[in-house]
Amino acid sequence: MTGSDAPPSDLASDSPSGAPSFRLAYVPGVTPSKWVRVWHERLPDVSLGLLPVTPAEAFGALRDGTADAGLVRLPVDGDDLSAIPLYTETTVVVVPKDHAFTAAEELTADDLAGELVLHPLDDTLGWERPPGLAANERPATTADAIELVAAGVGVLAVPQSVARLHHRKDLTYRTLVDVAQSRVGLAWPAADEAPDLVEEFIGIVRGRTVNSTRGRRAEALKGQKQPKERKGGGRKQTDPARSGKPGGGSRTAGRPAARKGGGTGGSGKGRTGGKPRRKS
Template sequence: MTGSDASPQFRLAYVPGVTPSKWVRIWAQRVPDVPLTLVPVSAAEAADVLRGRGADAGFLRLPVDRTDLSAIPLYTETTVVVVPKDHLVAAVEEVSPEDLADEIVLHPLDDTLDWERPPGRPAYERPATTADAVELVAAGVGLLVVPQSLARLHHRKDLTYRTITGTPQSRVALSWREDETTDLVDDFIGIVRGRTVNSTRGRASAPSAAAKDKAKDKRSESDKRKGKRPETGGARQKPAAGGRTAGRAGGKSPRGGAGGSGGGKAAKAAQRGKPRRRS
């Protein structure tokens, strides 16, 4: 890897419609010593910002020239058509490009869909931005086909959207300069890809590996201590009072043997003899 871990911060670019809050939250938990700064960029300028080192990594929309950029595709968005709430399209769940054949469909200059030919009839002028196109839809000038995240981003109470099939879909990717794959970039890649704390490579994995080695050393020391104890070969036997254990080992019964307590009582009784009868 190239670069240095001494960077005071990690700069993350993101295009409209992408919500990086989940990954930013995980970053704050795993790499608390390096603050993350968000850099909002337009879809058109995202790649140039990365090439110009204006950000360490960024979420952008594909396709992108990968000559000097690495990119990991993350997900594909649903494409929707934005319409006024009282439009006929609002009465159905999804439509096709053929259903919009007679409609004016706006095609903003910052459009993120890779069209061969947009559906519907083109407007006299192309709006400069998606936000401008949404305003025109609200004014009843036409309809707009965009990724669902952009429809949500520019939500208005008087507008709604429906899924449209058979159209291009926007793909979101994590990208960074190929020659700037630093440890911080690798840490963020791990977060986005769902690596756990123990499996994350780079800076975050070092403490985990050290902890595992320390635990292994402790187990080894414990095993050594246990190995020094003598082998008993079985449960210990406690000697019984009066030497019973030895008597039993000799094969004599405690009651019948001469050395037992029962034998002593019998000898004393024999010496006393039988008691006399009273007349």
């Protein structure tokens, strides 16, 4: 693992003795930060520990209980693990910055026909043999293959996130179309029903809202008492005329009624211009 694979210090947490906790493994190139932040917002009382693992270690960590769930590259390698797909990554080819391939925006498998294409033992694309010419020996790791590319020995096809993870100033990459792609998924030990905390994380990665999430938080919300509504719907209405507030019936507090004779408070009807008539 490189330093960039380590989880941010504010995302990893240890659980106090006896407190509930959730352990999440993840493979290189996968960034769980956004989901971890949502977890902390929804389940602040349950610590979430992050465990960076290699693709070869990921499924073993789930089987031996080191992790409760894992962000892995599919497919899983046995019926004893359950998994859901999350997304498919773009495949790219990593080359030196002065390589002829940099003149193109996209490449195909046919473009690699005359190139030495490295095939590390921890390959994440799952192909038996990559396109292009095969090297006499396979590099032990993707990191070793990156070093060989930088030295001018061949090129390397990997998921785009892995190319970014191993970024170097002297290397670049181009999209590789019509070839194998890596699928990322969430995996956990198979059971009739996923454990509550696994179900919570499934809801988070699938974008469920708090109210729609099945599991511990959803059950807690269901158990909360909701405020009772008054009969008749909504709040009880009051008569503004009785309450003394403006806007009531024909008479309201603080507003005198009009006089019949069109006096000083009247509207003007019944009034005559000039002097009043004399009685005969």
